[in-house]
Amino acid sequence: MxxxxxxxxxxxxxxxxxxxLSRLTREVGGIWLRAADGQPEGWPAATDPDAIALPVAExxxxxxxxTRAALRLTTGENRGFRLPDAVPDPSRWSAAILWAADEPALALLAVRPERGGNPLHLSDTEEGLVFRDDDGTASATLPRGQGPWRLTVLACADGRLTLAQDGRQASAQGLRVPPGAAHLLVGHRSLRRGMRKTLGAGRIAGVWLWPGLDILSDAEAAALRGALxxxxxWEV
Amino acid sequence: MTREPDHNQTLIAAENGPVIEADDTGLVLRLSDRVIRDIARRIGLPAAAPDPVPAQPPSAAPERLDAALLGDIDAWDLQREGEWLRFLAHRPGPQGARRYRRHASGGGIIAETPGPVLGLLSLGAGRRMTTFGGAPDFPHHVMACHVPDEGEPDHLVHGWRNRGADTLLADALLALRHQAHRALPLIVALPVLLPPGPLPPTDHPSVAAAEDQLRRLAKLASALEKPARLLAVGIEIGHDQAPTDATQFHAEALGWLDLIAARIPSRDLGQPRFLMVADCGPWWAHDPERNRAAIEGQHRLFLRPGLHDVTPVAPSYMFAQDDLGQPTPEAMAERAMIEAAALDSLLRRQPWTCPLLCLAEREGRTVRAVFKADGPLVIDPADPFGAGPGAGFALARTTAGITGVEIAPDDPQSVLIYLDGPLEPKGGAEPRLDYAVGGPALGRGTAHPAACGALRDEWSLDRGGRTLRRWALPGSLVIR
Known part of the structure; x- marks a missing residue:
């Protein structure tokens, strides 16, 4: 060189x-977890050194x-992370995940209210990519997608879920979100061992979270949309 | 910050990060906006729109309306789409029947145009800001961002009140393109009046006015759902700043260009391209001693423009003035034509070089003036501006005089100035060679500035029976 x-x-x-992307994410108070910065004992956000995701179980x-650093997900084992209180207002947020899987990776990302009740999660399943709430009131589905790495974007705003990948979007209405802060869960959806049927094999190279912002449709998020x-x- | 390892191999890195990489299909690098524009131009796309995802407006289905709503004009196929009325019409002007639009809230009519909305920002005092009545030849492809008067509605698109330097330039550029059957863009004139006196500091209202004009351009472009680009920044500075010292003027001008360039969001609008008419002052400014600071200051700016892309377009001595020292309407049309020729050349990545005095050296009883030029120089035998036998050349701070001038036989881009005696310094100062710095005192009603010359290159443009030439820029150098 x-x-x-x-x-x-x-x-x-x-x-x-x-x-x-890093600068704009930092400017809106968002978080970017890059697998290159990850350690088994803690995964600090590149955009905010005070935000550190912690291991959950194994x-x-x-x-x-x-050719990319990645968090490895293993079938039946919870080797994921949680970022406590990452979403102060779970009624409005958006997130993105850069991931890879040959077989369905199952739980990829979840937003789980601190005091329990109706978590939202993104799962890669046989039927496709599903973004839904636990109560089953709103569910958006897209095909699993192509390519070695996939960049999937999630948004939750005004009772509406939106899932976007490879230029396609799916959304669902009617979501009810309990008040109070929520955790961000990476690579699992349960905060504990067990629930083995929700844990598949896959890789996660990066996770973005933009609390308070719907980056798929908010006008003030146009620059972030462009950066993403x-x-x-260039980089997926 | 560190980069995630991926399949790219870095070939060249700067201190702050990687610049050129390779992947298994080829090289990876980021091209600048101007390269993308050039590629778009060369593969025949009307415009590159590498802008980030445009905001998605609610796409209302077009609604068909009766064209009589537009009044008694030759228009048909009127539809309302969102905030715009769009229709086909046959309007006055050479552009023929085509599609137009008008904002639903009122205001002027503009043509449907391909590519980005182009802005022409202009900063200058009286001689640049002169206007006269009338509408442009392409009235729906040229518009001006007027700041509305009090009580007037602030429409996105305004009708026409007058024509000034920028609207004439836009018109001339469109005429060039129309003749060649090239795309006709929408060009927005953004004039900003500079007060006479030293160049304004950061907090001067004219700087805020320039920013306001750029905001209006961005607002219009976003309403049209197009990117905006700045085509050029026309500046005219020199005599109006009444400089007393050339070095100081040069430094202030560079600082002012930095200031203007910093206010232009280059990532959105492109790097600013400054076009400058070398100002030779009003017709009564004939005294070389009083003109020298302004002319030498501009000359220094042309020779050393700092980091800026400054193109001197023409010397103002070629443009006729009225009794008040303002350009006549004909002169403004000529200035616009030559500016359009220069800008068109620059947009095609070809330089525009007015003959520029670079070196004056003594060779016995001769002074050799070396010019930077695009081709051989000519001393115009017709002497159209009345420069006299010296063709605009004069000596200062010396007892020697000039007996004759000619193009150097051994170099068509140099001029030999023959002296009537040895080049002795006068008053302890170094002898200087002036070109178009002063001239004989002339009476009222003189057509051209007294500070003029008769040196040009062989470029010419025939427009409407008049031949425009590319004349040498005024300048003043110490003889080496």
Whole structure:
């Protein structure tokens, strides 16, 4: 590698999309967990060093997969993380996940109210990619998707769930969200051992969370939407 | 911040991150907006729109209306789409029958145009901001962002009140493109009046006015759901700033360009391209000693524009003035044509080079003036501006005079100035060579500035029976 002894404008850097996404995420008070920063004992957010996701049950495993650092999910074992109180108002938030799986990875991401009651979760199943609540009042489904890595975006706002991947969107209405802060769960949906049928094999390379913002439709999130599109174009 | 390892191999990195990488299909790098625009132009796309995902407006189905709603004009197929009325019409002007739109809340009519909305920002005092009555030749492809008067509705699109430098430039550019059957974009003139006196500091109202104009451009573009680009920033500074010292003027001008460039969101609008007419002052400014600071200051700016893309388009001595020293309507039309020719050339990535004095060196009883030019130089035998036998060249701070000038036989881009005696310094100062810095005192009603010359290159443009030429820029250098 040739190294130039000076700086160039950020727009000329090949990681400018990551930088934009990181900066914009930080500006709106969001969180980006990158598998490259993850350790079995704690997974700090690249955008906010005070936000550290903690292991839930069995020791998590980070390993490179298809040239990317990734959290490894194992069938029947809960090797996931939780980020406590990450979503202060679960009635409005959005998130994204960069993941890979050959067979259905099952639980990928969940937002679980602290005091229990109606968690929302994203699962990769035989039937497709499903984003729904536990009570079964709202459920959005898309095909599982193509490609070694998939970038899936979730939004929850005004009682409506939206799931987006590969340029497709699905949404569902009628969601009721209990008040109070919620945890973000990565790689599982239950906060405990057991529930083995919800735990499949897969990889997670990154998770974004934007509390209070619906990045799929809020007008003020246009720049973030653009940055996420840039990231998808260049780095997925 | 660290980057996640992926399948790319970094080939070149700068201190702040990777610049060029390779993946298994080829090289990976980020092209600049101007490269993308060039690619779009070369593969024949009307415009590149690499902008981030546009906001998704509620796409109301078009509603068909009776075209009589538009009044008694030759229009048909009227539809309302969202906030806009869109229709086909045959309107005055050379552009023929085509599709137009008008905002539902009222205001002027604009043509449906391909590609981004183009802005022409312009900053100058009287000689740039002169206007006269009338509408442009392409009245629906050119619009001005007027700041509304009190009590007037602030429409997105305004009708026409007058024509100024920028609307004429937009018109001239459209005429060039129309002749060649090229795409006709929507061009928005954004004039900002600079007060006479030293260049305004950061907090001057003119800086806020420029920002306001850029905001209006962005607002219009977003209402049209198009990206906005800044085509050029026309500036005219020099005499109006009444500089007393060329070095100081140069420094202030660079600082002011930094200030303007910083207010232009280049990621959205593109890097600013400054076009500047070299201002030779009003017709009564004939004294070289009083003109020198302004002219030498501009000359320094042309030779050393700092980090900015500054193109001197033409010297103002080629443009006729009225009794008040303002350009006449004909002169403004000529200025617009030459500015359009320059801008069109720059947009095609070809330089626009007015002959520029770069070096004056003594060779015995001769001074050799070396110019930067695009082709051989000519001393116009017709001397159309009355520069006299010296063709605009003069010596200062020396006892020597000029007996004659000619293009150097050994170099068509140099001029030899023959002296009547040795080049002795006068008053302890270094002898200087001036070009178009002053001239004989002239009476009222003189057509051109006294600070003029007769040196040009071989470029010419025939428009409406008049031949426009590319004249040498005014300048003043110490003879080496």
């Amino acid at each position: 040739l190294t130039l002894p000076f700086s160039v404008p950020e727009a000329a850097l090949t990681d400018r999309e990551s930088r934009d 020791a998590p495993v980070f390993a490179p997969h298809r 599109d840039g990231f998808r174009q």
